[in-house]
Structures are given as structure tokens and as C-alpha cells.
Amino acid sequence: MGHKEDSPFVPLAIAVLTVSDTRSFETDTSGQLLVDRLSAAGHQLAARVLLKDDLYRIRAQVAGWIAEDAVQVVIITGGTGFTGRDSTPEAVACLLDKQVEGFGELFRQISVADIGTSTIQSRALAGLANGTLVCCLPGSTNACRTAWDGILAEQLDARHRPCNFVPHLKAVAACPSRG
Secondary structure (H helix, E strand, O other): EEEEEOOOOOOOEEEEEEEEOOHHHHHHOOHHHHHHHHHHHOEEEEEEEEEOOHHHHHHHHHHHHHHHHOEEEEEOOHHHHHHHOOOHHHHHHHOEEEEOHHHHHHHHHHHHHHHHHHHOOOOOOEEEEOEEEEEOOOOOOHHHHHHHHHHHHHHHOOOEEEEOOHHHHHOOHHHHHOO
């Protein structure tokens, strides 16, 4: 597996949402790691938002991005645990046209090396909605690193074979920032 030589890199417009009751942009190391990784890969940051863990605010923000032509990918960090306030999966799941079952499975599989059996408590999920890939990750910086380096870097790269998510996303030409 790897890159197909005749396929060009396609920069994607990616929005990052941090869900946290305690973090600010200054202390949001998870969101910043995602911004740094996507930028280093050649993608464009479409938006960055930090919200308190509130099911309806999360749902409204993600629904808005799904409806926008200029956002092709939404990556959410936080709110995937088991506390009473953790509501990201519940906020997002009903918005998805198709769930990517393998995303959570693979995330948990590659997380075992770092956190052992604690990985069973991960409620990471992903799916497609209106040509937008939506990924929900745990709030830890290490979990975001694991997800980006182990899954997203390849799956958001049009050159990755045998398949990637780029052909399933809103057309790049539909994004005004692409020219």
C-alpha cells in the first residue's frame, strides 16, 4: 500500500472542532495538534471552533459545516468519553448518511499499543454526511496524534491506495478557496 504515482495530492478544506468544558484556544493542545498536522500535510484549515460539551451546540455547529460547500472534512476532538457531559457521538451520529464502522474499530486497534485495554472505552466514530467526512476523536492529544498518524493522514490523501475518502467528498471545485 502507499501512493499511486500518477495521482496528484488534493488539498482538502478541514474544520476542527474541540469539545471541552475546560480548555481555551491557548490550552487546546489536541485541536492545535490537528491543525498543525493537517497544515503540514498540505490541507487547508477551513475553520476552528471550541465549544462546551453541549449536544445541541455540537450538532448545530457540525450540521452547519456539513451544509457548507467549503468544508469537506470535520474533525472533532473531545466529548467521546462516558461522563454525563460527553455527548459528541450522540450529537453527530444522527447527522451521518453513512457510518464508517471501520474507523472506530481501527482506532481502538491501533490505540491498544498506547493505552492497553482502556481502548474499549473509546467511542471514536466517523461517517459521511452530504459529501463531508466527519470524524469524532477522543480529547487527548495522544489520541488525536494516533488518529491522524495512523488513519487520517492516509485516508485524506488522494494518492493513497487502494482507497481513500477523497473521491467521496464534496468536489474540490465546489470550494471557493480552491480557485
